[in-house]
Structure formats: C-alpha cells, structure tokens
Amino acid sequence: MSSKLNLGRIYVFVFILLSSHFPIQSQVRKITIDKVIDSLVLVSPKAKIENLNFQNELLLFENYKKSFLPSLSINFNPISFNRSYRVLQKPEDGSYSYVEDYSNNSSIGPQYDKK
Numbered sequence: 001m002s003s004k005l006n007l008g009r010i011y012v013f014v015f016i017l018l019s020s021h022f023p024i025q026s027q028v029r030k031i032t033i034d035k036v037i038d039s040l041v042l043v044s045p046k047a048k049i050e051n052l053n054f055q056n057e058l059l060l061f062e063n064y065k066k067s068f069l070p071s072l073s074i075n076f077n078p079i080s081f082n083r084s085y086r087v088l089q090k091p092e093d094g095s096y097s098y099v100e101d102y103s104n105n106s107s108i109g110p111q112y113d114k115k
Helices: 002-021 033-041 045-066
Strands: 071-077 081-089 096-104 107-113
Antiparallel strands (some): 071 107, 081 096
C-alpha cells in the first residue's frame, strides 16, 4: 500500500515538473512596440503627476472664471441680547447712578458683490 502511495507521489511530481516546462496550451499575442509604449506611458509616475498638475490647473482656471460671477448673501442675526449697567449722571446735582439696561437688536440684510 505504501508503495502505491509513493508511486502516486512520484507521478504527481513528474507531472508538475513536466507541465512547468512544456505548457499545455499557451496563447501567444503579438503586440507592437508602439502599443506597449502607449499603454506604459499612461501609467508611469511622471504621467500621473502631469495629469494631476493638469487637473489642478483646470480647477484653478474654473475658480478664476467663477470669481467674476456676482454673489448674493444674506446676513441674519436673530438675537443680540444685551443686559448691562449704564452709568448715568443726574443733571440736578451731578451725581452718578447705575441703571440696568436691557436691549435686544435683531438684524437682517442682503449683500451683493460683483467684481
């Protein structure tokens, strides 16, 4: 039984050895040097850097063009509450007194800018 196992192992070893040296079916593709260069040029690190620089320049130009568009913004301040003490001078005798001051200011307004 062990001789059958050893013989099976030898057959597998020989098959692996022969199959690595003699391909069973290989497909050969012919590629011209121009196709190889064209495909490698696009994936090289320098090409990727140039592509990113080009995209950056495009974005900068788009932002430059958009900076000439008018802009409209709305400023809104719903609550501006103030509680403080104010110093008031009495006109009769010139003495000072502290008075509590409660105030609330709300504001809203549009702002239009154009270069």
